[in-house]
Amino acid sequence: MAAELVRRFGLQTEQILVRAGDELAIHGIFRDLDAQRPLDAATPPYSVHALAGAILTWYRRLPVRLFQPLHAKLEKAATTYEASLLLAAQLPQRAGLLFAWLMQLATDVLTNGDVNQVTVAELSASLAPVLIATDNPIIQAKLPRIIATILHDKLDERQERQEALQGGFSESASFDFDDEETSTSAPAPRSEAATSKPGGAAGDNDDDDDDDDSSSDLGFDETDSDEEDDTVADSAPAAPAVADKVDKWSTERVADWLREELGDTISNIDDVCNNFLEDDIDGVALPMLDKADLVRLGITKIGQQKKFFLCVKTL
Secondary structure (H helix, E strand, O other): OHHHHHHHHOOOOOOOOOOOOOHHHHHHHHHHHHOOOOHHHOOOOOOHHHHHHHHHHHHHOOOOOOOHHHHHHHHHOOOOHHHHHHHHHOOOHHHHHHHHHHHHHHHHHHHOHHHHOOOHHHHHHHHHHHHOOOOOHHHHHHHHHHHHHHHHHHHHHHHHHHHHHHHHOOOOOOOHHHHHHHHOOOOOOOOHHHHOOOOOOOOOOHHHHHHHHHHHOOOOOHHHHHHHHHHHHHHOOHHHHHHHHHOOOOHHHHHHHHHHHHOOOOOOHHHHHHHHHHOOOOOOOHHHOOHHHHHHHOOOOHHHHHHHHHHHHOO
């Protein structure tokens, strides 16, 4: 259902997952699935709202709805960021995976919110009834707020990653932890902003100053600079080679890396490493972890999570 939904409509249909689908069409989708008939062969083709409605119906028909085991805890739970993640982390493993998938789909929909005309509040209110069956008005009001908190976090996380990727591939991007190393290797071309003095404009003879500074300040002549540039150019591909190896890491290698990088930050590092091993977090899964995953694995503090993502980003 999800594959057909994404393939045909790209999650860019107004009020997706909020507007109800045609009940007859939803029943037809389940009949086709039971008969193992491909959904893309249906005539007429199923609408996006029917496919989205079928996904929600599937979650509603689970023998035990995902948040049903947490009914008692939900009534007393807070709706803050950390409390919401901790609550979701208490879901049984299979329920947690199904909830994470649904949150990922909802995040994809909200990323196209300008087209879909769907807000976080609307989508959270639509998803809550399929996650728990209750007549408790406190829970009915609280669960949508918890879902909204998690969705806001996932949207912020996605935006941070996009900004990091854009910054990482930008020719003008610079990183503080590279400044010291760069200054002792090869002279990089400097922009007008780089040659400007604090509190004043750049000198009249920028070109001459650049040539003089690049050699005299660093202590080598133009010949040395060319040789150094060649050395840097030859060694440039080394970084991707290291990154390529990460997806070959075993679960044990990931646990060793985690202990080396965050052993001084996480007091219960042994328990966390064991959780990584038990959940089969290898080099492929490592960069795909999000904040909710980290909470489930035992990394619950925001500072620890920030350091974890920084370490992953530098791999």
